[in-house]
Amino acid sequence: MTPSSTLRGLRLSSLASASLISLALLAPLQQAHATAPVASVSWQEAAGDSDVEKAFAQARSEKKPVLLYWGAKWCPPCNQLKATLFNRQDFIEQSRAFVAVHIDGDLPGAQKLGTRFKVRGYPTMILFSPEGQELTRLPGEADAPQVLKVLQLGLAGGRPIKNVLADARAGKKLSANEWKLLGFYSWDTDEQQLVPAAERPGLLAQLAAASQGADAETGTRLWLKALAANADGKSLKVDAALQTRVRALLGNAADARAQVDSLNYGASDIVRSLAPTAGAERNALIALYETALKRFEADATLSRADRLSALVARVDLARVDQPKDSTQPKLNAALLKEVKDTSVRLDKEITDGYERQAVITQVAYLLGHAGQWKDSDELLKASLSKSHSPYYLMSQLGGNAKKQGRKDEALKWYEEAFNKSEGPATRLQWGSGYFGALVELAPQDSAKIEKIAAQLFNEAAQDKGSFYERSARSLQKVGSSLAKWNDKGQHDAVLARLKTQLDGICAKVDTADKQRETCESLVKAPAKKA
Structure with a gap:
């Protein structure tokens, strides 16, 4: 339940059906800019099979796809979506082109629907055809403009992602847009629908190689996903060409910006995959990576959460050769000061409840990750009254105390978090x-x-x-x-x-x-x- 576990968490039918979908979408999207702004997305709450069937009946009647969003009130990445994607005017306007269904994991029957749709992690977003075929899973960890582009590709594509993947694995020719759908598929919330988790690094590497010449940006994204999934360092063979490619990417501001989510959330695993042992080669790679992450931190076009994730990644890299379970990592003074200054600034800046739940919980994690436990505890305690789900913060306080060996205090916070939890x-x-x-x-x-x-x-x-x-x-x-x-x-x-x-x-x-x-x-x- 810690933010570290949620950071990574922080994510087509027949040709005839494709034609129907494309025609049905074209008019609403063209009209969106000519009409008055939409106040919000018209989410339909679903708590059981009958609610879902009603939504799909509407989708078939209106010849629209269905976007299903599975989340929870307390979930930081869910709150990030609410703060940066669901409230965007372009997303709200685009929502006219699909039937929007929201499943709150605490509603009666929601967990049964979770089993039906093979959704587990919060948040999960799935785009379905009107007939109920799964078109794609959207990457909740990507920044909002990227998610919108993937949504547009899914809306216009028409073919189920499993069919696109089957053709790719068979060596058949795919369009650039189909490669993009594979590159931006939410592999982290796949729940082994397309591939068993253990086989994912090899599959992603296979797709990256197969996309050569079709779309360089997508190929790079697939390689990064493969490297990040290669946690054991044994599932993927890394050659000099791939090392050169990633180094070139880190040195190119525009190209790196296009891969910000993959570079942020996979930093330490990517470095370990490319440079398995400590030494000069790894240090040089980390230096390049550090420069790219600093650019992300300074990029005002990114959300606060994404900029903060870049700082988390820098701490990850600073700790890469230190024991994973160390509660007092060795960080240089400048990085430590930046962590502290950032935490103070964000605490003052953020007033929106959704954004606070997403970002302040991540700041508290970052402070602990940097060994600043007192600051982490103080931030969490001061934020309890400002959170719509304070039990999440209480569990973080329990985790902080446990890691420092304060057993009684840890149990006190865990118990209070349970007592205050809802749903x-x-x-x-x-x-x-x-x-x-x-x-x-x-x-x-x-x-x-x-x-x-x-x-x-x-x-x-x-x-x-x-x-x-x-x-x-x-x-x-x-x-x-x-x-x-x-x-x-x-x-x-x-x-x-x-x-x-x-x-x-x-x-x-x-x-x-x-x-x-x-x-x-x-x-x-x-x-x-x-």
């Missing part, structure tokens, strides 16, 4: 986080552990979506924590009581979609002793 899916997620910390930091408190587990199971019983998607994974984490806590059978009596409670809940759970199976697998009955 069934969110409460299970925050509850599982608190429960995991409780088992790890206070394993001797069996009464509290049993109490919180029982509370979470009771809350799950009140929501029919508890055994779908994110909620199911939250409960599975509780089950895994319980199993680890009872690894030697020392808490068999507690697990037996919880198992009895859960059996009563599971008996009332629908057998459809393996819900009951998920419920029954959460806690295993203690083994009978001989």
Whole structure:
């Protein structure tokens, strides 16, 4: 639930259908500038299959695609979209060309829809044909103008992304726009729809090589995505030509600006892929990268979040040869001063609630990442009253305290975050986080552990979506924590009581979609002793 995990998070039918879509879109887009400004996007809230079917029926009737946005109130990248994309007049005008559907992950039935559409991470944006075929997933981490361009390509394209990918892998000729759709596809929210995660670096490299001569910018983007996905350093072979290409990119301001999201969010992984070992070669690459990141920080055409991400990337690179779990990294004085000055400036500048949730949480992460824990804590505490989802900040405070070994304080913040959290899916997620910390930091408190587990199971019983998607994974984490806590059978009596409670809940759970199976697998009955 930390911002570090959300930074990366910070993202066509037949030819006949394509013609219908293109014709249907042309008139609304041409008329958009001749009519009065639209106040906001007309999102249709969906909490169940009937809501979605109604939206697709409208889409077929009006011959429009469907844009589905899956998010949550507390999610920083979701708030970034609200602050920089959904409020743009050009996006609002373009929204006339599609049926806009919003699924709030905490609405009744939302997690079941998450299973249906294979969406997991917040935010996820999917463009569908009127017939329900998935055209593409939009990159929420890209800056707003880029997302708009990808949306326009998807609206005009007509072919499902899986068909475009199949043709690319088969060596068939693609248009430049189809290559762009592959380059800007939201691979981070693919959820293994197009390719298993383990195969992603190789596929992205294959696509990058195949795009040679079609679109240089897209080819570069695919190479960067492949390098960033190459976390283990073993999935991708890096040659001198690729190293030269990336170095040239970093030295060209315009070309680098076009790849800002990939360069920001993949900085340390890209450097490790290109220069696997510490030394002169890696240092030279980092120096080039640092220069490009500084240009991003100074680029007023980028959002505050994107400029801040460039500073986060600089700290990542400064730490690249230091232990990952170090709480007191060694940073040069100038970089440390910039981190502190930036945090003070952004705290004063940002008043919009959506932008604060997106940016201030990232600033607090950055301060901790730079070893400035006191400043991070003070910023989070001062921002609690300004946040529409203060429990997110409370969990960050818990994480800060935990990393510094302040166990009691960490548990206090995790507990308060859980108590203040709102919405069934969110409460299970925050509850599982608190429960995991409780088992790890206070394993001797069996009464509290049993109490919180029982509370979470009771809350799950009140929501029919508890055994779908994110909620199911939250409960599975509780089950895994319980199993680890009872690894030697020392808490068999507690697990037996919880198992009895859960059996009563599971008996009332629908057998459809393996819900009951998920419920029954959460806690295993203690083994009978001989």
